[in-house]
Amino acid sequence: MTSILLVAEFDEQGDVTQGALQAITAAKSLSDAQVTAVVAGDASGSASSLAVDGVVTVSAIAAADNGIFEQVTADLAALVVSSSPDVVIFSKSDFGSVVGARLAFRLDAALAADCIEISGSGGSVSVTRPVYGGSALAEFEIASSPAVLTLRAGAFEPTGDTGSPSVESHDGEATVEQRALVSDTVAEAHESVRLEDADFVVSGGRGLGGPEPFSVLTDLANVLGGAVGASRAACDAGWIDHSHQVGLTGKTVSPDVYIAVAISGASQHMAGCSSSRAIVAINKDGDSNIFKEARFGVVGDWEKVLPSFLATVRDLKA
Amino acid sequence: MTLRIVVLAKQVPDPETPPSQFKIDESTNSVLPPNGVPPVVNGFDLNAVEAALQLRDAGADVEITVLSVGSEFVMDAMKKPLAMGADRLVLVDDEGLDRIDAAATVKVLAAAIEKDGPFDLILGGRQASDWDQAHVTLGLAEVLGLPLVSLVQKLELDGDSIALRRVIPDGYQVVSAPTPSVLTITNELGEPRYPNLRGIMQASRKKPEIFSLVDLGLSDSDLSPKLELKRLYVPESNRQVELIEGDDEADSGVKLALRLRKEKLI
Numbered sequence A: 001m002t003s004i005l006l007v008a009e010f011d012e013q014g015d016v017t018q019g020a021l022q023a024i025t026a027a028k029s030l031s032d033a034q035v036t037a038v039v040a041g042d043a044s045g046s047a048s049s050l051a052v053d054g055v056v057t058v059s060a061i062a063a064a065d066n067g068i069f070e071q072v073t074a075d076l077a078a079l080v081v082s083s084s085p086d087v088v089i090f091s092k093s094d095f096g097s098v099v100g101a102r103l104a105f106r107l108d109a110a111l112a113a114d115c116i117e118i119s120g121s122g123g124s125v126s127v128t129r130p131v132y133g134g135s136a137l138a139e140f141e142i143a144s145s146p147a148v149l150t151l152r153a154g155a156f157e158p159t160g161d162t163g164s165p166s167v168e169s170h171d172g173e174a175t176v177e178q179r180a181l182v183s184d185t186v187a188e189a190h191e192s193v194r195l196e197d198a199d200f201v202v203s204g205g206r207g208l209g210g211p212e213p214f215s216v217l218t219d220l221a222n223v224l225g226g227a228v229g230a231s232r233a234a235c236d237a238g239w240i241d242h243s244h245q246v247g248l249t250g251k252t253v254s255p256d257v258y259i260a261v262a263i264s265g266a267s268q269h270m271a272g273c274s275s276s277r278a279i280v281a282i283n284k285d286g287d288s289n290i291f292k293e294a295r296f297g298v299v300g301d302w303e304k305v306l307p308s309f310l311a312t313v314r315d316l317k318a
Numbered sequence B: 001m002t003l004r005i006v007v008l009a010k011q012v013p014d015p016e017t018p019p020s021q022f023k024i025d026e027s028t029n030s031v032l033p034p035n036g037v038p039p040v041v042n043g044f045d046l047n048a049v050e051a052a053l054q055l056r057d058a059g060a061d062v063e064i065t066v067l068s069v070g071s072e073f074v075m076d077a078m079k080k081p082l083a084m085g086a087d088r089l090v091l092v093d094d095e096g097l098d099r100i101d102a103a104a105t106v107k108v109l110a111a112a113i114e115k116d117g118p119f120d121l122i123l124g125g126r127q128a129s130d131w132d133q134a135h136v137t138l139g140l141a142e143v144l145g146l147p148l149v150s151l152v153q154k155l156e157l158d159g160d161s162i163a164l165r166r167v168i169p170d171g172y173q174v175v176s177a178p179t180p181s182v183l184t185i186t187n188e189l190g191e192p193r194y195p196n197l198r199g200i201m202q203a204s205r206k207k208p209e210i211f212s213l214v215d216l217g218l219s220d221s222d223l224s225p226k227l228e229l230k231r232l233y234v235p236e237s238n239r240q241v242e243l244i245e246g247d248d249e250a251d252s253g254v255k256l257a258l259r260l261r262k263e264k265l266i
């Protein structure tokens, strides 16, 4: 048997995240998996139908924590010590990246981040993760327990199953001192369609040459009912806010259609969009890497290609 | 009082190496150094050096130490932080230290900080561009028992504490951290400055201070990996692009839209 503690995140509406549903699929691929989901106390409602064997609710995960996950790290560490799972699984979200790493180092456990494949059983877990920005893949074996893993968004299909797990609550630990304190959270206004959830993403890169062309990309995204993305080069240049960055150190998107305009297709960019159903590239350099990843492409200057493309899409959608 | 800052920096293969030059020796599971492309300091670590220099620019009395663990250091690369304006370069240089995992790296860094510290601030880049894990700086905070703030895009001294902005997926958090703390710095902070001629001259005269594992009271047995690397390889891509060609570029745009419609993609 492989006992797995799966740390499931919920969104602001209290719905389980896609990342958590993907993690369930991943967890169940381990041999003879016994999956316990750990959830925030006040999300136990939606957790009671998760396709897992058990649910443990921990109140501190939800409690508005004005530190940076210090309380929840302490609570999870205590839970891991008391339940000694073989594997602990997180999504590679902001929360999962920080808490997964802290938990592993606190417990002197093995840690593998951003896994795209996992297999094996407790005591011998194999993982595959992209390295060197996605230029290479590395396979590791972890022979100690617990193995702490974070999973890349979109690498596993979200489970469509439901279940009726037993629900238990775990008492939080004594309140830990919050040392770095969050005094305010400022949200950037985002479009009606969230980038991560969009079925169509129109992204622009350095080849756009400035901020103005993003308004054409926005028009196209609006006609398609999608969202606007960007390469890191375009964000670093200040042409568009960093919250639009797609890639290894930006957002992971998996739309039906990903339209890359004047983006070279560096591996670190593709890391954020390679699970799109179809990638469409417009780039003036026929040798650029984006054409190795795209399903459809036009070799040409975006200034000449994009206006007629937009007009035709508009007609087709009218 | 001088604020002592240590910036963690790693020597990595240049991530801008063209894909055609990126090669792996599958018999040793390692990346072959690309011909004629020298290694660099990990880009996000230069953002961390920049963060430290910005505190100095804002008037703080800071001493900036750059600390790296590895072997086969290329001084032209490693001296870049000094040329940008850092004061000291400390290298833990021993055979095989370029191949240890994150857990072992944290042990070596903790020992080096113990020996060379105490420091008021420990800064690292958000992740290294070779193994892309983002574990070392986070793990170091745990091992040293210090507060941690990741993904810092802005920082300012505010009395005895540091006022920070931390990037979150759709915005930022305003955070106050005490000293000492561990911070990871992200590229949203802004481009690292280019070294000027004076900085380059000064850096060329500075000698790195070098520790061996023995100097830190460590031996190879302290550095056994938690993860065993079984295979490292370049994935094959078998995607075949369909290029759409019209009479001219504008016509290509029209035909592309029609093709996507035919495929029921739009």
Ligand SMILES: Cc1cc2nc3c(=O)[nH]c(=O)nc-3n(C[C@H](O)[C@H](O)[C@H](O)COP(=O)(O)OP(=O)(O)OC[C@H]3O[C@@H](n4cnc5c(N)ncnc54)[C@H](O)[C@@H]3O)c2cc1C
Binding pocket: A133, A204, A205, A206, A207, A208, A230, A231, A232, A233, A234, A245, A246, A247, A248, A249, A250, A251, A261, A262, A263, A264, A265, A266, A267, A268, A269, A272, A282, A283, A284, A285, A288, A300, A301, A302, A303, B015, B043, B128, B129
């Ligand atoms: C550790 C690490 C993490 C990273 N994370 C990310 C990440 O999350 N996301 C990300 O995007 N990048 C990331 N990068 C950076 C990445 O390596 C590339 O540098 C970046 O993606 C390049 O952006 P770009 O394609 O817009 O620019 P470039 O590579 O400069 O490409 C511009 C393209 O525009 C084309 N072009 C120019 N003019 C025109 C025109 N008139 N018409 C049509 N095409 C034109 C050119 O042919 C070229 O292909 C990361 C790098 C590192 C080292």
